[in-house]
Amino acid sequence: MTAPFAPPALPGYEHLYSGKVRDLYAPLDEAGAQRTDRLLLVASDRISAYDHVLDPPIPDKGAVLTQLSLWWFDQLADLAPHHVVSTDVPEAVAGRAVLVERLDMLPVECVARGYLTGGGLAEYRAKGEVSGVPLPAGLVDGSRLEEPVFTPSTKAPMGEHDEPISYDGVVAEIGPALAEQVRDLTVRILLRGNEIAAERGILLADTKVEFGLRGLDLAKGEDAGEAIRSRGASCEVVLADEVLTPDSSRFWPAEEWEPGRPQPSFDKQFVRDWLTSPESGWSKDSGVAPPSLPAEVVQATRARYVEAYERLTGTPFA
Ligand SMILES: N#Cc1c(N)ncnc1-c1cnn(CCN2CCOCC2)c1
Numbered sequence: 001m002t003a004p005f006a007p008p009a010l011p012g013y014e015h016l017y018s019g020k021v022r023d024l025y026a027p028l029d030e031a032g033a034q035r036t037d038r039l040l041l042v043a044s045d046r047i048s049a050y051d052h053v054l055d056p057p058i059p060d061k062g063a064v065l066t067q068l069s070l071w072w073f074d075q076l077a078d079l080a081p082h083h084v085v086s087t088d089v090p091e092a093v094a095g096r097a098v099l100v101e102r103l104d105m106l107p108v109e110c111v112a113r114g115y116l117t118g119g120g121l122a123e124y125r126a127k128g129e130v131s132g133v134p135l136p137a138g139l140v141d142g143s144r145l146e147e148p149v150f151t152p153s154t155k156a157p158m159g160e161h162d163e164p165i166s167y168d169g170v171v172a173e174i175g176p177a178l179a180e181q182v183r184d185l186t187v188r189i190l191l192r193g194n195e196i197a198a199e200r201g202i203l204l205a206d207t208k209v210e211f212g213l214r215g216l217d218l219a220k221g222e223d224a225g226e227a228i229r230s231r232g233a234s235c236e237v238v239l240a241d242e243v244l245t246p247d248s249s250r251f252w253p254a255e256e257w258e259p260g261r262p263q264p265s266f267d268k269q270f271v272r273d274w275l276t277s278p279e280s281g282w283s284k285d286s287g288v289a290p291p292s293l294p295a296e297v298v299q300a301t302r303a304r305y306v307e308a309y310e311r312l313t314g315t316p317f318a
Pocket of ligand 1: 017018019022023024039041042083100101102103104105210212240241242
């Protein structure tokens with residue numbers, strides 16, 4: 001059954017875009033026109049695995065990840081300003097939405113990897129390097145890297161996979177100064193994240209962040225890419241989207257870390273184990289949508305999201 005995920009209609013807001021698990025709206029002004037200075041970022045309870053949006057949603061997932069991201073923005077405020085303006089949002093999405101400053105987004109998915117797995121491991125096995133950065137021989141699935149590697153990608157259209165790009169590709173897209181700034185910030189965000197998370201029994205293997213510019217002041221019809229390349233370096237780089245959540249990062253339980261095999265996911269392992277078990281009757285290579293998750297898998301997954309939030313923030317999830 002395809003997950004029914006029609007984003008809610010929100011009076012006073014226009015729905016702009018839906019990703020797998022989040023929805024974007026524009027607040028409307030008194031005349032009913034879109035405000036150009038704000039956006040509403042809504043996290044749904046949807047969960048995706050093996051490139052499918054699963055059914056049913058995980059209760060409170062959107063709220064837990066929104067509150068976790070807000071907490072991380074505060075923890076990282078000395079590294080970078082962020083785009084959050086307010087949590088005064090419509091009742092229908094209370095707790096799982098944020099009003100944000102509308103920025104001129106950089107066309108780069110900024111990924112940093114502290115541990116080798118997934119696509120980075122595949123590239124390493126093929127080339128001995130990741131995103132143009134040579135790595136020592138003998139690394140295995142889950143190996144911790146001496147220092148995080150910046151492995152950027154392009155922003156693919158909905159439903160397509162982001163394409164890895166080289167650091168030089170980032171320079172060509174946004175200019176050398178901004179490229180260096182976002183690479184350094186992405187690595188520092190992952191290092192800070194792991195300083196905090198490791199103490200609480202969670203390893204952040206990698207993370208994806210997005211940045212926007214404050215102060216670009218695009219003229220009507222002006223090409224954003226050209227403007228970014230020509231005067232982006234004099235703008236303020238602002239941390240946008242979500243930060244260091246289980247949807248933007250690989251969360252691993254630290255006590256189960258064992259290089260040389262795929263690491264268990266802190267939040268998605270119950271889902272993966274059930275979907276790949278004979279009980280589900282599904283195969284991830286089948287090309288068909290997975291079956292609905294059993295209630296016990298849904299509840300166990302909800303509990304893992306809540307546990308991640310409470311471990312990291314030290315605050316009970318209300
Ligand atoms: N954040 C932010 C932001 C901002 N502060 N200003 C202008 N644009 C954006 C923006 C627009 N799209 N995305 C990609 C992330 N999407 C989020 C919603 O869900 C789908 C994915 C970011």
